[in-house]
Amino acid sequence: MTDELKSPPPGGPAEAAGPPTAPPIPAVTPPAQKQNDAPSLKPAPKPSVKPEPWVSPLVEALQERFPGAVSDCLIFRGQPYFSVRGEELIAVAEFLTSGEGGSYVFLTDLTAVDYPKREKRFEIVYQLYSFARNDRLRMKVLAADGEKVPSVTGVWAGANWLEREVYDLFGVVFDGHPDLKRILLPDGWTGHPLRKDYDILRQDTAWVRANLKIESGQ
Amino acid sequence: MTLPQATFLILSATALLSSVMVITRRNVVHSAIWLIVALLSVGGIYLVLQAEFLFAVQIILYVGGIMVLFLFVLLLVNVDVAMRQALFSRQWGVALGTAILLLAELVYGLWRGQAQPAIAAAPASGVSPGNTQAVGMALYQKYMLPVELASLLLLVAMVGAVIMTQKRFE
């Protein structure tokens, strides 16, 4: 790895081979590649339109360890996802980061989706990545309005701002977050804009008037 | 009145006035500015006396060096607090006594001085070697030991200051 930094002419071997006027690099093994390119021109196999059940050793391990906590294990376009009960979230997260659980040590993203008609309207979505497996996993936690979700900042430090953002825009409270406050909107703002019942033209008129000294921020 | 005399009078008046300003200003930075003015006018007096080396040293060391550091420190400390503090401490009685004593001493000196012959004229300058060389000769030949002792003393003080700040920052 270090040789990358030390090699005298920076850049790849192909560049170093000659002056820039040299003929461009030949394509990589053309005959084999051609076949790969070709099928996309033909009508592709009809893509599936529905998520399918996801069966894998990881699901089995999870269900065995946390009976009843894991549900809705689905896969769509090769992307597996499952739901987990809020109470077991931290335990599941810790299991997933361990080597046994696939070492999903990298929290790519944390966000939420609002389904106002459901009983538990918020779906908190964790996008996980494992360097060891080069694999992504999506974990979901359902939460009703006002229900607290345990914070995963202890497991993935990077969740800090992401949880604040979800709190800011959805109003989901994360239990155990070190510094839960608004991040994108001003501190005194009322309302959570990414909720479905928050209209796109709505704003905190009182705040706008008090702080910007104008009638409307639109 | 000749030109040098007039210059001397102006400079000494400035020096006196600015000295008074130094101790009466509430704002320490203003005091420092007046102190600079005082030092400059004293330097000017040196120049009138044709002690141009002394003048240059006054400017470089006092005005250009020490006062800059002075101001530097003043800017670091809390000026606002200093402005709210009482300007004179309660020992003004002692201070007044000391001042009167000093004044008496000065008057006595002047009075005695009248009888003495005038101070010898400063060596004429303008042409090399000039009095700069004379100062150099005196400092490094005649008064070699005192100069070295003084510089040693300063060195000790400097090392001490450095050590003290080091401890402070631990």
Add this chain to the structure above:
Amino acid sequence: MTETTFLDANELVINMGPQHPATHGVLRVKLKLSGERVLGSECVIGYLHRGVEKIAENRTYAQFAPYTDRMDYVAGVTNGMGYCEAVEKLLGVELPPRAQWTRMTLAELQRIASHLLWLGTHALDLGAITPLFYTFREREEILSIFENYCGARLTTHAFRIGGLQYDLYDEFENDIRKFCDDFLLKIDEYEQLLTTNRIWMGRTQGVGILSAEDAIALGVTGPVLRGSGVRWDLRKAQPYEAYDKVEFDVPIGEHGDTYDRYLVRIREMRQSVRIIRQCLERLEPGPIFGKVGKVIKPPAGTEVYHSIEGPKGELGYYVVSDGTVNPYRVRIRPPSFVNLQALDKMIRGHLVADVVAIIGTIDIVLGEVDR
């Protein structure tokens, strides 16, 4: 700094930004200082918050594409590419090769342009004024290519869901070949000014060290992660478009400091040139649009997360469909936002002047941080 003395070594809080030449936009960093040393910091962001994700829910899939250009406004092409690919994945559309190679060519050009802007401004922050003009000279050529291709320079909206709107213009390949040939020499020029410059090394080496463990824990991606010594690039790890068919190296650093991140980005530009040349070799006439209906309506209840290696790191789109013409939810995973989180870790214990260097080395665009 007026209220206390250095000798007192008191803590004091100063604000850097939101209007400050070195914060690259409206970032405000509250610094807790002891003398000139940083004890801690807090970023205040959101000054540029426009609610892009909310807008997405009120536009059709195709209508939303131009909005993505306005997030990381110095890398519009890659932003749009990520979004288009995410929706294509949701629909299950395959792209014709010509569209893929074109997208890759433009995306790598965009990566170079973004890195050039970073290099110029970063050097300017550290007092080197000349690289800025050199990098802008080359960036200008890239922007001209974009302009010739799609009529816009920054907010390009170059791609459409399912392929390309425009086929390439006649001189496209020649322009890019010429640019690539010249550009390698220009990189040498930048490096002559900076890489072995003792002041530059003094200002960047050992400054803002981020260990690989910390970088992973904080979710940092892109050149910042690679600078910390993690050889991870989405183009290699999870290839999209046709990145699995080109050869390139993933440069990494070994110290995780500002200097290594600088080297990584410089080397990435060379690798981008390498990729572009291979793309041009493979570019053959053919269709430029995949099979996409007039109205984009992904199946209800489906969702997809797709991410690409943007110039600043992993740019992800999480798209949820409810079967209507508007996306139910579009979540954008902005690399700048997540990377900025690492700022506090990196500046602790450094001097105020280093904060400038470290903000520059993260390479943030506030339009993307705040969205």
Add this chain to the structure above:
Amino acid sequence: MQFLFRHPLILSSIKILVVFMALSGVVAYLVYMERKVLAFMQARLGPMRVGPWGLLQPIADGLKLLLKEDIVPARADKAVFLLSPVISLVAAFSVFAAIPYGPGGWTITNPNIGILLILGLSSLGIYGIILGGWASNSHYPLIGSLRSAAQLVSYEVAAGIAVVSVLLIANSLSLVVIVNRQQQMGVWNVFLNPVAFVVYLIAGVAETNRNPFDLPEAESELTGGFHTEYSGFRFSLYFLAEYTNMVLISSLAVVLFLGGWLRPFSSLRWLWPLDYAPVVALVGAGAFVLWLGLQSRVRGERMFFAALAILCAALAGVVGIPLVLSSIQGVFWLTVKVLAVLYAFIWYRATFPRYRFDQLMTVGWRRLIPVALSSLIVTATMLIWTGYRVVPLLAANLLAGILTAWMVSVRGAGNRSRPTREAI
């Protein structure tokens, strides 16, 4: 009439006026030169709009600055705030009284403590910066002025020590004597003591707050530094003072190290054609301007350049008169050398990033001062040991300088922690 010109006050006043005017012009066009040179180094053109090739830009800039509103911040210390830029400017300009521009009468005054006077007066300029930053009553200017004060005091030490080794060689404080001495020795001081020259130049760049030592006004850290709150006329005074200081440092470098007004190889008689360099230079300038004019498609520009070319030709004719030539000789060479040093200043600005403050202090105290001291000691020793001989002085100085520089840099290199990490 005769009497009037003979009277020292009158003559001095005229000289002061001439120097002041000339200096103002030089400084104004120094800014133009800087912008142009930087532009050419940075692949752009620089000022082109005001006048042909932007030649009238300095005038436009001056007018603009004069016409802009002169803002005094609400809570500023008004008197000090208004006074500070004036202090800077007066200090910068007054120093030029002691610079010898040529042999004979080409000085305003020639005090026998010349160099001390210059060091003293130029060190007064710092008050303009400190007090201006303080009086603004604002954070960034205050930090800027503090940095400036610390920086100036530190680098003055190194510069002073470097100057002392020149004084030892010349055995005088008078600048005229220093130049004459270089003529007698047959070599410029830079060849006797290059180490001191390098130290002086670096310290000089630092004293003028120029790249890479422009921390007091580092815009990416302190927005504008000490002059953040200044605008209009008062800002222009600071601006003028800074550039005047640049000219001053360059002039001093030339007088102390580069032979002042002396022609290159002034001891070699057979190089007499060099005496006609002023004429050649003027003719060359005229030809260049003419060429520029021929390139231009704008009629006004062509006429402007033609007029300039004619002016150059006329000047060349005047200078060609033997009497004028011999008297203008010194000033010409001094100007050429000063411009060369100024060019270096601008060059640094285009090339270097900025030091961090602790690094700046390290360079000043731990690199420059030891090197300057070693050079001083070696010079003194060699003067006593071998007398005024070129080769031993040069060799000893170079040796000592390189040795010390190596020692201090090895000593200082270990303070940066940069652990190599295991890659994942």
